[in-house]
Amino acid sequence: MKITIITPSLDPHDAISIDVLEQRKHLLGVKYQVEIFSEFCHDSIRPLLATKEHVIQCLLEPDNLLIYHHSIYWELGEKIFQLALCSIIMKFHNISPSFFFEGFDPLIFRVTQQGRKQTARLINSGKFKWFVGDSQYNVDELIHCGVNKKQCSVIPPFNLLQGFENTAPVTKIEKTLKEFDYVN
Structure with a gap:
């Protein structure tokens, strides 16, 4: 099995990128x-x-896994997602409500507004096997959008803590993968 992780952007000092x-x-x-x-x-x-x-x-192979990090509107990501024939997990990082940016930043206003609509489309596609939120707040938002709470878990974001083998993200991601028989 091959795991593919996709996200709209990667920057060395960005929390989602890390x-x-x-x-x-x-x-x-x-x-x-x-x-x-x-x-x-x-x-x-x-x-x-x-x-x-x-x-x-990779995503056309049913035995593979896609982890889709969803944090803002991403047109290409949705197109890639739609092509996937493998199991899919959403890692939800929360999308700020667009009204916070209205009148201040038209671009961020637009992409957060589109991102929240995209969240609903992705969820309603029925293609996700599991949903992971960075926090209980994020999981609650997914549930509010119609996700079954039995399909959700909280896994805090990975960070740059070197040498900590049993941090919550490490043990929780292994537990989640074991639940789907991805880890022996």
């Missing part, structure tokens, strides 16, 4: 094949990326 990169690092450490893809990427991270074409090929 979560993605540390998740990749951990999964590689427990001997999974892991690919990551991002449309917008800092040059220092670019060598880690798989091509869009390779990612799509």
Whole structure:
């Protein structure tokens, strides 16, 4: 089984990016094949990326797994998601309500508004096997959007804590993967 992690952007000092990169690092450490893809990427991270074409090929294999980090409107991500024939997990990082940005930043207002609508479309697709929130607040938001609470868990974001083998994200992601027989 190959695990593909996708997110709209990767930057070395961004919290969601750190979560993605540390998740990749951990999964590689427990001997999974892991690919990551991002449309917008800092040059220092670019060598880690798989091509869009390779990612799509991986997602067409039913035995593989897609972890979709959802944090803002991402048109290409939704197109890639729609092509996937494998199991899919949403890692939900919360999308701020657009009204916070109204009158201050038209671009952020638009992409947060579109992102919240996209959240509903993704959920209503019925394609997700599991939903993971960074916090109980995020899980509650997913439930409010119609997700069955029995399909949800909280896994705090990975961070840059070096040398802490039993931190919550590490043990919780292993537990979640074991529930789906992804870990022996």
